[in-house]
Amino acid sequence: MRTAVLDLCAHTEGRKKVPISEILLEILICPLCKVKVELTADASGLKCPECRRVYPVRDELPVMLPDEAIIEGAA
Numbered sequence: 001m002r003t004a005v006l007d008l009c010a011h012t013e014g015r016k017k018v019p020i021s022e023i024l025l026e027i028l029i030c031p032l033c034k035v036k037v038e039l040t041a042d043a044s045g046l047k048c049p050e051c052r053r054v055y056p057v058r059d060e061l062p063v064m065l066p067d068e069a070i071i072e073g074a075a
């Protein structure tokens with residue numbers, strides 16, 4: 001039996017063009033700073049403008065975990 005989530009994915013053709021919807025971006029916030037994150041230029045992550053953490057996007061699902069985030073400029 002398919003779930004509602006799977007149905008949603010099935011209808012999202014051409015999803016590579018828009019990995020993350022604008023609606024999703026509106027509700028995604030850095031769990032540490034409580035500010036909205038921004039999609040990176042290559043759409044591979046979500047960057048917090050406050051702490052500069054870049055949260056990875058895996059299989060088009062943002063991983064909003066500080067442990068998984070990379071701090072940009074730290075290297």
Ligand SMILES: [Zn+2]
Nearest residue numbers: 030033048051
């Ligand atoms: Zn932050």
